[in-house]
Amino acid sequence: MTSDAGATGGRVLRVNGPLVEVAGLAGVAMAEVVEIGPDRLPGEVVRVRPDRLTTQVYEYTGGVRPGDPATRLGHPLAVPLGPGLLGGVFDGMLRPLSVAPAWLTPRSLRIADDRKWTFVPVATEGMDVAPGAVLGTVDDAGPIAHRVLVPPGVSGRLESIRSAGRCRVDETAATVGGVDVALVEWWPVRRQRPRRDRQESAAPLVTGQRVLDAVFPVAKGGAAAVPGGFGTGKTMLLQQIAKWCDADVIVYVGCGERGNEMADVIAELGELTDPRTGGRLADRTVVVANTSNMPIMAREASIYTGVTVAEFYRDMGYDTVVIADSTSRWAEALREFASRDRRAARGGGLPRRAGLRASRLLRACRTGGHPGRHRGVGHHRRCGLPARR
Amino acid sequence: MTEPVTAHTQRFVRSLWTLDRELAYARHYPAVTWVGSFSRDIEALGAWHARNGDPGWARRRRQVVSILAEADRLSALAELVGVGALPGRERMVLLAGRLLREGVLQQSALSDNDAYCGPGKAAALIDLVLDVVRACEERVDAGVPAATVEELDFSPLLRAREDVGRDDADGVRRHRAAMLTRLEELS
Numbered sequence: 001m002t003s004d005a006g007a008t009g010g011r012v013l014r015v016n017g018p019l020v021e022v023a024g025l026a027g028v029a030m031a032e033v034v035e036i037g038p039d040r041l042p043g044e045v046v047r048v049r050p051d052r053l054t055t056q057v058y059e060y061t062g063g064v065r066p067g068d069p070a071t072r073l074g075h076p077l078a079v080p081l082g083p084g085l086l087g088g089v090f091d092g093m094l095r096p097l098s099v100a101p102a103w104l105t106p107r108s109l110r111i112a113d114d115r116k117w118t119f120v121p122v123a124t125e126g127m128d129v130a131p132g133a134v135l136g137t138v139d140d141a142g143p144i145a146h147r148v149l150v151p152p153g154v155s156g157r158l159e160s161i162r163s164a165g166r167c168r169v170d171e172t173a174a175t176v177g178g179v180d181v182a183l184v185e186w187w188p189v190r191r192q193r194p195r196r197d198r199q200e201s202a203a204p205l206v207t208g209q210r211v212l213d214a215v216f217p218v219a220k221g222g223a224a225a226v227p228g229g230f231g232t233g234k235t236m237l238l239q240q241i242a243k244w245c246d247a248d249v250i251v252y253v254g255c256g257e258r259g260n261e262m263a264d265v266i267a268e269l270g271e272l273t274d275p276r277t278g279g280r281l282a283d284r285t286v287v288v289a290n291t292s293n294m295p296i297m298a299r300e301a302s303i304y305t306g307v308t309v310a311e312f313y314r315d316m317g318y319d320t321v322v323i324a325d326s327t328s329r330w331a332e333a334l335r336e337f338a339s340r341d342r343r344a345a346r347g348g349g350l351p352r353r354a355g356l357r358a359s360r361l362l363r364a365c366r367t368g369g370h371p372g373r374h375r376g377v378g379h380h381r382r383c384g385l386p387a388r389r
Numbered sequence: 390m391t392e393p394v395t396a397h398t399q400r401f402v403r404s405l406w407t408l409d410r411e412l413a414y415a416r417h418y419p420a421v422t423w424v425g426s427f428s429r430d431i432e433a434l435g436a437w438h439a440r441n442g443d444p445g446w447a448r449r450r451r452q453v454v455s456i457l458a459e460a461d462r463l464s465a466l467a468e469l470v471g472v473g474a475l476p477g478r479e480r481m482v483l484l485a486g487r488l489l490r491e492g493v494l495q496q497s498a499l500s501d502n503d504a505y506c507g508p509g510k511a512a513a514l515i516d517l518v519l520d521v522v523r524a525c526e527e528r529v530d531a532g533v534p535a536a537t538v539e540e541l542d543f544s545p546l547l548r549a550r551e552d553v554g555r556d557d558a559d560g561v562r563r564h565r566a567a568m569l570t571r572l573e574e575l576s
Contacts, residue, residue, distance in 0.1 A: 203441075204434045208505035208555075211421045211494045214446075214515060215453060216428040218404040225398045228408025228420070237408070237419045240498050244505040275505070331394040 010070030012036060013052055015061055018297045019340045022053045022070040031076045031190060036061075037068040042093070044077050044301075047341075056297040056337055058093060075188070079305055081312040082169045082184030083117045083141035086249070087283045089266060092290040092302030094309070116166040117141060117183060119148070119173055123158055130155045131194070132315060135174045135181065136162075143277045143284055144248055147316040152194045154179045185312075189304040193311040205321070208244035209237070220319060225327075238323050239265065243272060243281060248318035250285045253306035256299050256329025259291040292329070300333040404428040417495055423457045443508070449515050453489060456522075460486025477535035478526065484539055485522040492518050492547045500551050507556035514550055517565050521546055524572045533575050541571060 010025040020036055020043055028034065032045045034055050041064070043055030057064075079094035089097045121136040123129060131152045138146040156177020167173065169184035187193065204217045218224045228234045235257075242250045252269075254262040265287070272281040286309050290302040303324050310320040324330070399405055409422035428434075435447030459482050467475055467483065475483070493514050497503040506514075525538050545552075545564050553560030 203437055206508060208507070209419060210496055210506050210511045210514070210550075211419055211423075212404075212406065213506070213508060214493070214511050215423065215450060216404055216406055216421065216426045217430065217434045218428065219430045219434055222403035222430060223401070224404035224406055225395075225402045226406045226408060227395055227398075228413075229410050232408035232410055232413040232420050233418055234408055236498060237406070237421070240419070240504065327394060327398065 010034065010072065012064060012066050012068040012070055014066065015064050016340045018057050018061060018295065018337060020055050020057050020061060020064065022055060023051060025053060025070060025072050028053055028072050029076075031188075033073040033075065033077050035071045035073060037064045037070075039063075040071070042077070043070075044297075046337075054341065056300070057295075058298040058301065059295050076190060077301060078186045078188045079308060080113070080169070080184045081187055081309065082182075083138040083146045084113070084115060084169070085286050085309060085312075086142035086144070086146075087280075087285065089287040089289055090305075091294065092288065092298035092300075092305055094288070094305050097289060113169050113184070116168055118165070119162055119167050119183065120164045121161045121174075123161060123174070125158055125161055127158045128156065129158050129176055132196075135176075138183065143274070143279050144318060148173055148181070148183055149315055150176055151181060151185050154181065187308055187312070189301060189308045193308065193315060195314075206246040207241050209240060212241075235261065235265075235325060238325050239268065241321070242269070242285070242323055244275070245321055246319070247321040248284065249310070249313040249320045250281075251288065251306045251310045251313075251320060251322045252285060253288045253290075253303055253322065253324040255290055255302055255324055255326060256292050256332060257325060259293060262289050262291050296333045296336050299330060300337070303327070303330055403430055417490065418498070419496060421494075423454065423494075424461070443512060445512070445516075449512065449519070452519055453493070453515060456482065456485045456489060460489075477529040480535040480539065481522065481526045481529055484525060485518070488518045488522065488543060488546060489515075492543075492550060495550075497551065502554055503551045505555045506550070507558075509558035510550075510553070510556055510561060513558040513561035517546060517549065517561055517568070520565060521568050521572070524569050528572055528575055537575055538572075541575065543568075 010022050012020055013023045014021040022034060022036070022043075025034065028045055028048065030045055030048060034043050034045060034053065035041065036043050036055065036057060039059070041057050041059040041061065043057040045053050046056050047054035077093070085094075091097055117138045118140050119136050119138055123133065123135050129135070129150045131150050131154060133150045135148045135150060135158070138148065154176050156179075159175040159178070161174040162172070167183065170182050172180040173183055174181045203220050204213065205220050205222075207213055207218075212218070226234050226237060242252055252265065254265060257265075266282075266289075269282040269285055269287070270280060273279070274281040274284065277284070286306075288302050288306045288309070290299040306322050306324060310322045313320045405425075405427050406421045407425035408420045409425070410420075412418075412420035412422055431447070431450065435450070438444070438446035463475065463479050463483050464486070472480060472483070493511075496506065521543075528538055529535055546568055549561050549564045552564075
């Protein structure tokens with residue numbers, strides 16, 4: 001996913017919190033990742049002008065100074081999707097927090113994943129396969145079978161497939177139409193994963209909460225918002241849904257919550273027995289945590305990351321619920337950046353496009369079956385929103 | 390609700406579950422208010438329930454929503470004129486609202502039996518309340534003073550959600566006969 005055009009020569013012009021301006025990089029695209037300073041902090045391009053780029057940096061920018069080098073990576077912000085997500089706790093860029101030493105170091109994005117998984121082929125060589133077709137399964141990646149699919153945009157004859165055995169996520173599992181398919185797939189978080197069709201309100205999502213199931217139901221594939229003031233039980237309600245709803249995979253995005261709140265959620269998920277499998281509920285949950293003390297721009301990306309993870313499991317044929325708690329604190333990240341970028345504020349000090357981006361995110365969340373999947377599945381998203389009146 | 394993220398979110402979601410400060414303050418959890426919440430998929434999901442073995446789902450929901458709205462209206466009125474000034478039938482609506490709120494809508498996340506409620510048990514609980522309310526109305530129509538009906542011990546009905554298992558619809562139905570017999574004995 002790299003390109004070598006204009007790889008060097010960039011330098012930092014101005015630093016203002018998470019906003020860093022860079023000059024000297026030609027031909028950089030919007031949303032491309034630029035690495036900044038000697039620690040190679042990842043920054044996403046949010047504005048391109050003839051003489052300079054504006055980037056939002058996903059790490060603490062203390063110590064970055066004008067004149068520091070900046071390097072373009074040639075691809076947008078992408079996350080690795082593969083076995084090992086279930087049961088894990090990740091930051092907004094899907095770097096594992098559960099195995100991080102004390103704190104994420106700036107370079108941890110590039111730490112190699114050495115874990116090995118047991119790949120079992122399902123497809124046979126010589127078949128014609130389309131995106132979404134099952135190539136094989138990984139059985140030791142949690143209580144639900146992890147399916148290795150032909151990724152979007154790849155199709156053709158299955159030229160070779162790995163025989164059953166242990167392999168690392170970045171090793172080639174199969175070759176389809178001349179393209180090597182690994183267990184892990186890098187996917188740009190801001191791009192919606194393609195789907196075949198969208199199913200309208202197929203069936204209700206059973207939450208086990210009477211007031212929801214019997215009075216204000218939500219359909220699989222639908223989205224619901226939970227506005228409420230301080231102390232009205234938003235987080236409690238969202239946790240109840242996470243525990244009891246009839247989805248296969250739960251993606252819990254803690255977005256700007258306090259660290260202790262997030263720790264409570266994780267501890268509680270760890271203790272709960274899954275009413276369906278008898279194992280731990282945490283084992284079919286992916287937690288994306290971006291607490292209020294973590295770099296604010298990664299919080300902005302974390303919801304997109306959560307939705308991307310959910311789409312990945314949807315493509316495998318699983319019902320997935322995304323819970324984002326809360327989108328108001330997500331909007332705070334937008335506000336923080338807009339004010340540093342000297343953009344005019346609208347209601348609540350939020351930038352003009354904040355509402356628009358929220359609605360685009362919600363529409364992105366409502367989805368149907370993936371190309372090639374026989375089972376139409378929806379995936380779900382909820383957001384906790386403190387009321388602002 | 391004027392803040393842009395909230396406003397846009399409301400436009401694009403299929404369901405809105407508004408949590409109400411007053412309900413939360415009154416320990417009514419989950420504090421989802423029936424006044425400011427909505428679901429845009431009622432018809433489609435009603436049809437789904439009808440196809441999947443619960444043809445009464447849509448009717449039951451309609452009755453619950455209308456009782457709650459009517460009870461809210463009457464309780465505002467009762468605050469002005471006093472409950473005693475309301476006719477017996479209307480006092481039964483107020484009672485119905487209370488039974489629905491406490492016996493159905495409230496749910497304890499800390500109770501083993503009540504943290505999760507299967508669809509069958511939820512339907513049985515609502516039917517239980519609706520049946521009991523209908524019997525109460527009949528008693529009032531038959532000349533029993535509204536106050537006498539209101540003083541009846543409804544606790545078996547209110548406790549049913551915690552007393553029977555998560556998916557035990559039959560367990561809820563067993564409470565029905567006991568409650569109806571007690572009502573019959575009123576005179």
